[in-house]
Amino acid sequence: MSIGLLWFRQDLRLADNPALHAALAECSQIIPVFIDEDGGNSGLQPAQSAASHVWLHHNLLDLQQRLKAKGATLVLRRGAALSCLQQLQQETGATHLYWNRRYDPRGIACDTAIKQQLAAECNLRSFNGALLSEPWTVLKKDETPYRVFTAFWKAKLKQGLATLPLPEPARITGPTQRVSSLNLDELAYLPAVRWDVAMMQHWQVGEVAAHRALDVLIEQRIATYKARRDFPAEAGTSQLSPHLHFGTLSPRQLWHYAQAYLAENPAAEEGVRCFLSEIGWREFAYYLLYHFPHMVDGALDQRFNVFPWREAEDYAADLQRWQQGQTGLPIIDAGMRQLYATGWMHNRVRMIVASLLTKNLLVPWQAGEQWFRATLVDADLASNTMGWQWVAGCGADAAPYFRIFNPVLQSEKFDKAGDYIRRWVPELRDRDNKQIHQPRERGDGVKGYPLALVDLKASRQRALERFGVIKKG
Ligand SMILES: Cc1cc2nc3c(=O)[nH]c(=O)nc-3n(C[C@H](O)[C@H](O)[C@H](O)COP(=O)(O)OP(=O)(O)OC[C@H]3O[C@@H](n4cnc5c(N)ncnc54)[C@H](O)[C@@H]3O)c2cc1C
Numbered sequence: 001m002s003i004g005l006l007w008f009r010q011d012l013r014l015a016d017n018p019a020l021h022a023a024l025a026e027c028s029q030i031i032p033v034f035i036d037e038d039g040g041n042s043g044l045q046p047a048q049s050a051a052s053h054v055w056l057h058h059n060l061l062d063l064q065q066r067l068k069a070k071g072a073t074l075v076l077r078r079g080a081a082l083s084c085l086q087q088l089q090q091e092t093g094a095t096h097l098y099w100n101r102r103y104d105p106r107g108i109a110c111d112t113a114i115k116q117q118l119a120a121e122c123n124l125r126s127f128n129g130a131l132l133s134e135p136w137t138v139l140k141k142d143e144t145p146y147r148v149f150t151a152f153w154k155a156k157l158k159q160g161l162a163t164l165p166l167p168e169p170a171r172i173t174g175p176t177q178r179v180s181s182l183n184l185d186e187l188a189y190l191p192a193v194r195w196d197v198a199m200m201q202h203w204q205v206g207e208v209a210a211h212r213a214l215d216v217l218i219e220q221r222i223a224t225y226k227a228r229r230d231f232p233a234e235a236g237t238s239q240l241s242p243h244l245h246f247g248t249l250s251p252r253q254l255w256h257y258a259q260a261y262l263a264e265n266p267a268a269e270e271g272v273r274c275f276l277s278e279i280g281w282r283e284f285a286y287y288l289l290y291h292f293p294h295m296v297d298g299a300l301d302q303r304f305n306v307f308p309w310r311e312a313e314d315y316a317a318d319l320q321r322w323q324q325g326q327t328g329l330p331i332i333d334a335g336m337r338q339l340y341a342t343g344w345m346h347n348r349v350r351m352i353v354a355s356l357l358t359k360n361l362l363v364p365w366q367a368g369e370q371w372f373r374a375t376l377v378d379a380d381l382a383s384n385t386m387g388w389q390w391v392a393g394c395g396a397d398a399a400p401y402f403r404i405f406n407p408v409l410q411s412e413k414f415d416k417a418g419d420y421i422r423r424w425v426p427e428l429r430d431r432d433n434k435q436i437h438q439p440r441e442r443g444d445g446v447k448g449y450p451l452a453l454v455d456l457k458a459s460r461q462r463a464l465e466r467f468g469v470i471k472k473g
Contacts, residue, residue: 002096004023006020008032009107012063017100018129019100026096033076033088034060036077051375052343052376057190058206059248073181092177096123101126104293152284165250199377202341213240214240232414242377282383288300288396289386301389307466315367319363325424330437331415335352335353336353345376352405352407393467406460415437
């Protein structure tokens with residue numbers, strides 16, 4: 001009899017789960033386990049955010065129920081992963097341990113230590129459940145990693161992505177003995193003051209919900225994705241990011257559904273290719289994090305380590321107004337309020353608000369990254385650090401330092417009728433379609449909405465001068 005521990009991490013699904021698939025092929029009994037490494041203060045996982053903890057709670061609930069329906073019970077433990085797994089192995093006599101790989105430096109260090117420590121007791125096997133292909137399989141001719149997205153994506157596409165997604169198992173046989181577990185509520189992922197209830201009205205969590213969202217994408221959005229993806233008032237994008245982060249959907253499933261749709265709808269090629277290249281950006285983010293682990297908290301372009309950002313005591317009040325959606329710049333405030341209310345912000349607006357913070361306000365990108373990490377349901381170490389560094393100009397394939405988004409022009413272009421602003425900044429609802437993009441002027445009669453935090457022209461000039469120092473460096 002072989003007993004396999006199946007360690008769930010960011011792969012909270014039953015279909016297309018290579019670790020689960022292998023465990024079922026090799027073991028007669030499976031013990032699925034989730035470990036709360038943060039709560040155990042192991043310091044091994046990057047801190048989860050408040051909003052994504054809420055998502056995680058609902059996701060674990062869904063996984064518990066789905067596993068139960070198949071015959072297995074999810075075991076919840078808290079603490080350092082190594083000691084939790086050692087303990088479980090001793091308690092159950094497990095002979096095998098399975099997981100899908102992670103790519104952040106602390107996760108890799110943790111998994112390496114577990115492999116060393118448990119190798120004598122357990123047959124350990126790890127798999128790729130999170131990416132289209134492993135980061136170490138795509139390198140330049142000189143064997144160094146790519147830093148430019150288009151070249152990276154071209155090389156990756158050349159590899160071919162032939163393997164089909166794995167099916168959902170019909171049955172998962174659990175152990176004969178009872179294995180002790182914490183209750184989900186004991187992980188305390190839900191806040192004491194229940195702000196999460198309003199936020200979660202915007203979302204459906206779990207594997208079945210992920211597939212419903214995928215169907216909506218394929219049936220209603222993917223064909224027009226390229227044309228509609230930049231307009232925040234529209235439902236033009238997939239909103240699959242939290243599902244991809246927690247692994248209720250795999251990129252391989254997405255890839256194959258999209259390709260199957262394309263085979264039957266060749267006219268949708270532009271939309272499908274554009275959508276898949278966004279999945280490519282996600283791959284690039286994980287690739288960069290794997291090859292350049294210092295990106296977690298330092299600039300990829302190390303010339304930026306000496307960049308003269310403003311000091312914390314100097315920018316604290318500005319940062320707070322930005323966080324609260326009270327900058328007096330309509331598109332910025334709409335985005336920051338959408339984020340706070342729903343745990344998600346449209347990609348175009350993420351770029352605009354990040355540019356304002358890092359360029360016009362000269363606040364270090366890490367402060368913005370931290371706020372996004374605390375408030376996004378899709379908060380993801382790889383994509384968030386890449387996104388922030390791209391906008392700040394210090395990442396791979398970064399926007400050039402002189403590209404400073406003008407929030408008013410961006411708003412006029414991508415929210416022409418002001419629908420997005422009206423939805424999130426009701427104080428401006430009665431302004432006409434031209435005025436709605438502009439900061440207020442003194443005496444204009446708008447009540448309850450602040451004057452602009454910063455003069456866009458002067459702050460742009462200040463940013464250009466400071467970023468010019470890097471250019472010369
Ligand atoms: C400053 C900044 C911070 C960001 N932080 C995060 C983050 O913490 N988590 C996160 O998942 N994405 C992040 N992004 C990327 C992007 O904004 C979101 O992935 C996207 O808005 C999610 O919405 P969607 O699922 O509708 O995307 P779609 O447009 O439908 O794209 C499909 C999927 O592709 C991936 N994707 C799309 N664009 C990007 C991108 N630029 N980088 C990486 N992956 C991408 C996502 O997994 C997304 O779900 C950030 C972008 C910026 C500019």
